[in-house]
Amino acid sequence: MCAKRNNPEKMSEQPEYADDILNARGDKSAIWDTAETEHSKRFFENLMKMAECFTMIIEDIIDDGYTEYDIKKLVEVQDTTRATAEMYGTGFLPTSFYLFSAVPKDQNTPGDVQVSEIWQKIHERDDKYFARTLSSFFSPKTQNDVLSGYLDLFDRTDDDGGFLVNTDDRQLLWDWVVALVKCAIKHEHEVRKPVIVESAGKEDYTHERFPDDSQRLIKYADMWDVEIEW
Numbered sequence: 402m403c404a405k406r407n408n409p410e411k412m413s414e415q416p417e418y419a420d421d422i423l424n425a426r427g428d429k430s431a432i433w434d435t436a437e438t439e440h441s442k443r444f445f446e447n448l449m450k451m452a453e454c455f456t457m458i459i460e461d462i463i464d465d466g467y468t469e470y471d472i473k474k475l476v477e478v479q480d481t482t483r484a485t486a487e488m489y490g491t492g493f494l495p496t497s498f499y500l501f502s503a504v505p506k507d508q509n510t511p512g513d514v515q516v517s518e519i520w521q522k523i524h525e526r527d528d529k530y531f532a533r534t535l536s537s538f539f540s541p542k543t544q545n546d547v548l549s550g551y552l553d554l555f556d557r558t559d560d561d562g563g564f565l566v567n568t569d570d571r572q573l574l575w576d577w578v579v580a581l582v583k584c585a586i587k588h589e590h591e592v593r594k595p596v597i598v599e600s601a602g603k604e605d606y607t608h609e610r611f612p613d614d615s616q617r618l619i620k621y622a623d624m625w626d627v628e629i630e631w
Contacts, residue, residue, distance in 0.1 A: 432493045432500070440588035441492035444581055448494065451577035452479045455535075458570050459551070467565065474547045478539075492592060495585040502537040503585070503621065504614065514616045516624070523582060524624055526575045528555045534578055583627050589618055590629045597631050606631055 435441075456472050456479065463470050486494055502519045519537055522530035532552035536544045544552075557565045564571075593608035593615075607615040622629050 432497050435492040435496040436592050437492045440584045441495050444495040444584035445486045447580045495588040499585045531555050586627045595631045
C-alpha cells in the first residue's frame with residue numbers, strides 16, 4: 402500500500418476550488434500575500450504527498466470492492482491545489498492552515514494560552530479527528546461537495562470487523578499531518594518576525610506580527626518538539 406510507496410518528511414483569475422483550498426478566518430487578501438519561505442515550500446510538498454497517499458489508499462479500497470468511492474473529485478482538488486500554489490508562489494497554504502485549525506474559535510482570556518481542539522487531537526493522533534483535520538483545509542461547501550463521501554473512512558470496517566484503512570496506513574497519514582503541522586509552525590514563526598522585547602529587566606520572546614498569538618505558537622513548538630530560534 403501507500404506505506405511502501407512514500408515516506409514522510411499572482412494571476413487575475415483563481416482556478417476552481419482556489420478560494421476553498423484552505424479557507425481560513427480573517428482577511429483573505431492578507432493570507433494570499435503571505436511571504437513564501439522554505440517551510441511553506443516543504444508544507445506544499447508534504448501536502449501533495451499526503452494527498453497522493455490518501456488517493457492510493459482509496460484506490461486500494463476500491464480494488465477491494467468498495468466501488469461507492471470515487472477518486473475523481475479528490476484528484477481534481479489535488480490538481481487545483483498544486484496549480485494554485487505554483488501560480489501564487491506564496492506562503493498562504495501553511496498560514497491559512499494555521500489560522501483556521503490551530504487558533505481556537507473562542508479567543509483566549511488574558512493570560513490563558515489555549516490550543517485548538519483540532520491540533521490537540523492531532524497531537525493525540527485521535528482517529529476520530531482525522532476526518533475533521535482533513536476537512537479543516539477546506540470550506541464547508543467543498544467539504545459537502547467533495548469530501549462528504551470520504552469522511553467516514555476511518556470509522557468503516559469490513560465484514561471481518563477490521564478497519565478499511567489499516568493501522569500502517571493510518572499511522573502514515575498521521576505522519577504526513579504532523580509533518581504539515583511542523584512546517585506550519587516553522588513558517589509562521591519566520592514570517593511573523595521573531596523579536597525579543599526587554600521590559601522591566603525581563604526578556605519577552607514574541608513576534609512583530611500577531612504578538613497576541615506568540616505564546617500559543619511557542620506552546621505548539623514545544624508540543625511537537627519543533628526548534629524555533631530568536
